[in-house]
Amino acid sequence: MIVCICRAVSDRQIRAVVSQGARSISEVRAELGTGECCGKCSRQVRELIDQHASANRASCGASDCACA
Numbered sequence: 010m011i012v013c014i015c016r017a018v019s020d021r022q023i024r025a026v027v028s029q030g031a032r033s034i035s036e037v038r039a040e041l042g043t044g045e046c047c048g049k050c051s052r053q054v055r056e057l058i059d060q061h062a063s064a065n066r067a068s069c070g071a072s073d074c075a076c077a
């Protein structure tokens with residue numbers, strides 16, 4: 010599904026960048042250009058970042074991990 014219409018960026022591309030270490034809207038923007046035009050995609054980018062963080066917290070049991 011296309012998330013950023015202006016840059017034709019899909020949720021799959023955003024998930025890939027986030028799984029490779031992007032942790033903020035600005036980091037995703039630097040990689041894919043999302044939010045550089047109209048900015049309407051920023052909320053959905055944030056949600057994808059948060060979903061990834063939640064999934065990591067659920068699967069990570071280490072108390073000293075950065076995801077905690």
Ligand code: FES
Pocket residue numbers: 012013014015016043044045046047048049050051
């Ligand atoms: S929809 Fe992403 S910048 Fe316009």
